[in-house]
Amino acid sequence: xxxxxxxxxxxxxxxxxxxxxxxxxWTPYWFVAPVVxxxxxxxxxxxxxxxxxxxxxxxxxxxxQSTFIGMRNYEELIARPDFWxxxxxxxxxxxxxxxxxxxxxxxxxxxxxxxxxxxGLARALVTIPWAAPxxxxxxxxxxxxNAQYGIFNYPLKLMDLEIGYESWLDNPRLALPAILFxxxxxxxxxxxxxxxxxxxxxxxxxxxxxxIDGADRINIxxxxxxxxxRPTVTLLCLxxxxxxxxxxxxxxVMTQGGPIGATKTLVIELYxxxxxSRELGEAAAIGMVGLSxxxxxxxxxxxxxxxxxxxxxxx
Amino acid sequence: xxxSTSHAVRIVLILxxxxxxxxxxxxxIVTSLTSSANLFADTPQMLPDPxxxxxxxxxxxxxxxxxxxTNSAIVAVGTMVLSILLAILPAYALSRFRFRGxxxxxxxxxxxxxxxxxxxxxxxxAIFANLSLLDSLGGLILANTAFTVPVITWILKGAIDGVxxxxxxxxxxxxxxxxxxxxxxxxxxxxxxxxxxSVIAFFHGWNEYVFxxxxxxxxxxxxxxxxxxxxxxxxxxxxxTVMAIGVIYTLPAVLFYLMVQRYVVAGMTxxxxxx
Numbered sequence: 378x379x380x381x382x383x384x385x386x387x388x389x390x391x392x393x394x395x396x397x398x399x400x401x402x403w404t405p406y407w408f409v410a411p412v413v414x415x416x417x418x419x420x421x422x423x424x425x426x427x428x429x430x431x432x433x434x435x436x437x438x439x440x441x442q443s444t445f446i447g448m449r450n451y452e453e454l455i456a457r458p459d460f461w462x463x464x465x466x467x468x469x470x471x472x473x474x475x476x477x478x479x480x481x482x483x484x485x486x487x488x489x490x491x492x493x494x495x496x497g498l499a500r501a502l503v504t505i506p507w508a509a510p511x512x513x514x515x516x517x518x519x520x521x522x523n524a525q526y527g528i529f530n531y532p533l534k535l536m537d538l539e540i541g542y543e544s545w546l547d548n549p550r551l552a553l554p555a556i557l558f559x560x561x562x563x564x565x566x567x568x569x570x571x572x573x574x575x576x577x578x579x580x581x582x583x584x585x586x587x588x589i590d591g592a593d594r595i596n597i598x599x600x601x602x603x604x605x606x607r608p609t610v611t612l613l614c615l616x617x618x619x620x621x622x623x624x625x626x627x628x629x630v631m632t633q634g635g636p637i638g639a640t641k642t643l644v645i646e647l648y649x650x651x652x653x654s655r656e657l658g659e660a661a662a663i664g665m666v667g668l669s670x671x672x673x674x675x676x677x678x679x680x681x682x683x684x685x686x687x688x689x690x691x692x
Numbered sequence: 693x694x695x696s697t698s699h700a701v702r703i704v705l706i707l708x709x710x711x712x713x714x715x716x717x718x719x720x721i722v723t724s725l726t727s728s729a730n731l732f733a734d735t736p737q738m739l740p741d742p743x744x745x746x747x748x749x750x751x752x753x754x755x756x757x758x759x760x761x762t763n764s765a766i767v768a769v770g771t772m773v774l775s776i777l778l779a780i781l782p783a784y785a786l787s788r789f790r791f792r793g794x795x796x797x798x799x800x801x802x803x804x805x806x807x808x809x810x811x812x813x814x815x816x817x818a819i820f821a822n823l824s825l826l827d828s829l830g831g832l833i834l835a836n837t838a839f840t841v842p843v844i845t846w847i848l849k850g851a852i853d854g855v856x857x858x859x860x861x862x863x864x865x866x867x868x869x870x871x872x873x874x875x876x877x878x879x880x881x882x883x884x885x886x887x888x889x890s891v892i893a894f895f896h897g898w899n900e901y902v903f904x905x906x907x908x909x910x911x912x913x914x915x916x917x918x919x920x921x922x923x924x925x926x927x928x929x930x931x932x933t934v935m936a937i938g939v940i941y942t943l944p945a946v947l948f949y950l951m952v953q954r955y956v957v958a959g960m961t962x963x964x965x966x967x
Contacts, residue, residue, distance in 0.1 A: 402791070501953050504949070510899040511917075517720045575961075631924075645810075
């Protein structure tokens with residue numbers, strides 16, 4: 378996002394010169410080959426096997442006896458009402474994670490952007506949740522959310538509210554909010570750190586000009602801050618969406634998808650199918666559905682950014 | 693709102709933010725230093741009780757935590773070393789060369805972000821079974837590296853993009869090979885980012901749970917994440933022992949992170965914010 382004017386002519390000519398530096402045309406291929414082979418072996422090939430598996434009926438107990446059944450796993454998935462519940466939980470989980478992690482992250486970034494004493498320390502402390510291992514986070518939050526002895530319930534208990542004796546993770550209505558709260562606590566520092574870096578690009582001149590024009594804080598944000606950080610926000614949306622769709626550890630350890638499926642996202646359902654029901658074929662089909670959703674989100678993101686770039690070019 | 697009120701509001705908000713970020717970790721420490729009797733008292737104990745420090749010695753003695761931490765450290769360091777070794781050359785190639793298939797490589801790196809670990813664990817289990825990689829820390833390292841290497845490559849590419857070509861040209865004129873240039877000139881220049889990338893890969897290995905839980909079955913090869921998770925829902929281990937394990941597992945990572953966070957943040961944002 379560097380402004381064009383700061384590029385010296387020398388630097389602008391860079392790609393051509395980089396290309397001329399090449400010795401053998403094969404060099405780049407030698408350089409990327411190990412990683413490509415490694416990823417094809419450990420991501421590509423397993424993915425292919427998972428795809429094949431999704432067209433079969435295979436048990437974890439007897440994986441050798443695999444029967445090809447075509448699309449039946451997918452048909453059965455779509456027919457099951459609880460599968461749509463899983464999709465809904467996944468959707469809510471992802472959406473709330475994205476919205477909350479980005480808005481809290483932005484709020485924190487704006488608070489920590491302007492100089493004050495101890496800012497360095499404050500910036501470091503805010504990133505602590507992100508550095509803590511997810512399983513440790515799940516463990517401590519499960520304890521804090523404990524019905525009788527959890528610290529979260531203590532103030533409610535003091536106020537003598539009935540809700541004070543509620544076990545959050547055992548209650549179908551409270552479990553998902555509790556899981557969301559934990560997840561957001563853990564991930565919002567990531568967006569705040571990335572947004573803090575993006576805020577460095579906000580032009581002081583535009584900010585000051587807006588100030589002189591008598592713009593209030595909201596307008597300064599609209600004119601000077603938002604246009605600069607918007608690409609970063611979009612990118613964060615994409616990454617947090619994909620990460621939320623993938624999220625397993627925290628949810629599994631805190632609730633295993635329960636109670637009565639209240640926190641069962643696609644990956645939790647996938648894992649339960651594979652390792653509890655031991656139906657590898659069905660699990661694979663669920664995985665493919667999840668992957669398709671991630672792909673669609675990514676394509677929409679690229680389509681939207683392309684459109685935005687074009688619109689900006691026209692202006 | 694006048695200036696000093698808004699200043700006060702800001703300070704309150706910042707303190708609230710910091711409190712919310714730090715409190716769960718603090719509470720883990722307090723709980724680990726609370727006597728069994730006080731754990732279930734009507735009023736929670738708000739400050740750590742130093743007289744309970746023996747709980748840590750007992751925890752080390754009576755649980756597998758030391759073995760788990762060792763395993764986690766092996767996995768984390770292995771993931772870190774392998775990721776860096778694999779990522780340097782492709783990062784350089786993606787930054788400096790134009791070649792047919794470059795977009796494809798970039799897409800491959802990006803696409804791995806979309807694959808859930810929980811989905812690949814089934815086929816990986818089968819593949820590892822055939823290669824005798826099941827139930828080994830080496831297998832875990834390989835599986836983790838498959839998820840860190842794309843990110844690390846991307847971060848390093850971002851750093852190499854910022855290195856002026858002039859730095860390399862002199863060596864080129866002197867007849868150095870590409871590999872020499874990367875190893876003796878580019879790597880030292882991007883050393884801070886390399887350090888940041890190492891830390892990110894290390895943390896991934898240290899924190900990872902899905903693979904550690906499924907690809908390893910021996911008790912003595914458990915990592916700390918699996919060991920700690922095994923206590924949830926189990927009633928026989930006292931909560932202050934579980935929290936002590938949590939602290940032993942979390943605190944070194946967090947302190948290490950705080951020491952290097954400046955570099956990590958710089959490295960991470962170099963890769964992700966430049967658009």
